[in-house]
Amino acid sequence: MFFNSLDFAVFLPVVFILYWFVTQRHLKLQNALLVAASYVFYGWWDWRFLSLIIFSSIVDYLIGIELNKEGRQSKRKGLLWISILVNLGFLGFFKYYNFFVDNFVEAFSFFGSKIQPNTLDIILPVGISFYTFQTLSYTIDVYKRKLEPTQDFVSFLAFVSFFPQLVAGPIERATNLLPQFYKTRTFHYSKAIDGCRQILWGLFKKVVIADQCAIYANLIFNNSSDYSGSTLVMGAIFFTFQIYGDFSGYSDIAIGTSRLFGFDLKQNFAFPYFSRDIAEFWRRWHISLSTWFRDYLYIPLGGSRGGILMKIRNTFIIFIVSGFWHGANWTFIVWGLLNALYFMPLLLTKNNRNNIEIVAVNKLLPSLKDCIAMLVTFSITVFAWIFFRAESITHAISYIRNIFSSTFLEIPIVRPTYLIVFLFLFMCIEWLGRKNKHALETLLLKKGKIIKWGFYIILIICIWMLSGEEQEFIYFQF
Secondary structure, eight states: OOTTSHHHHHHHHHHHHIIIIISTTOHHHHHHHHHHHHHHHHHTTOGGGHHHHHHHHHHHHHHHHHHHHOOOHHHHHHHHHHHHHHHHHHHHHHHHHHHHHHHHHHHHHHTTOOOOOOOOOOOOOTTHHHHHHHHHHHHHHHHTTSSOOOOOHHHHHHHHHOGGGTTTOOOOOHHHHGGGGTSOOOOOHHHHHHHHHHHHHHHIIIIIIIHHHHHHHHHHHHTGGGSOHHHHHHHHHHHHHHHHHHHHHHHHHHHHHHHHTTOOOOOOOOOGGGOSSHHHHHHHSSHHHHHHHIIIIITTTTTTSSOHHHHHHHHHHHHHHHHHHHOSSHHHHHHHHHHHHHHHHHHHTTOTTSOOSOTTTTOSSOOHHHHHHHHHHHHHHHHHHHHHHSSSHHHHHHHHHHHTSTTTTSOOSOOOHHHHHHHHHHHHHHHHTTTSSSTTSSTTTTSOHHHHHHHHHHHHHHHHHHOOSOOOOGGGGO
């Protein structure tokens, strides 16, 4: 079920009415309703994969209880490894089995041996990378005694399967989300209205920005040999906005929807394309995944506590693993490796935490220095996205080679005026709202009702006029 579908437009009000008007006085019934609604939402794609999420939830719920009872460290480690192997085992099989088989065959073919590959026709369960990391973080936190294991099975099922963020994040920590299922929730009009504004902005990002950019990004990438270097640059820029509008749009809808039900999820994007260096970009892009890798991989590896070689090693590991998390293709690994290389100068010069605050604090416009820094960071990010979008390493290299050809300075063949205008206005609105959790949080709130609601109606009209065939969110495949 897509957020931008008629199915969800019916599903959400029905669940909302049942939640607040039928089960409001009964916390356990509310949580049970959320579990049922979440399973309907997830099963809408393929009900067979509900067994995976239910099994994973049962395993980690029971292991959490046993970890709390067990005092012997060796036994506790064994329980933790059961959780890790079960969760990553499912993820590895469905997402990476054929990748490893194909590369194993290619490796032997390189040495002259021929092997008949035994690949499987595997369907990747939607959102498996997201809910796997969410439930796995619960077990790890219980193991580290940072969290008391829950005895409330229904609340735990709701935490793992909470439908707004189930299939594409944010990847929530049990320390933040799980306790919210224990407490009686009351309806707050102001929070619900702000949630609606965030949903509206998320839909605008998805339908008007991402889906429209996808039309031209797909056209150019799928026929890259037919276009000039300047047109290929436009294609890369269109994909850059497509993936941001698509993924951050999903997060906005998820967070806004959660607020309708009285839940507060963590911010997942903080206006990353206004970053002044790549370190700042990664503090603002897919925050829930970046912090997950920081806390459960980078720090356990030693983080920044060791010498320079350890810092370099850990940085490359976290970026390469992050790339591999996105998919079973060497393009994602190269994308992660490229970002690690971008990060190295900042790490070696100890400048990776220079830009913590938002750009141009309390100013309408950035300085020339900030403009240059943002332009450079945006440019190298666009370059890296080419590998992310390309079908293969060969395709990416060919695409880049054709960019830097004699046709680089030609006028682009593909230049949709309406979309360029939308992108410009989109970035202006994002800039004005960059200090908030989402762009519409405070925008025009102090203006008159006519101006404010006129603006909202314009957004709704744009969404309605440009909504065509339902487009799947990019990160559903991850």
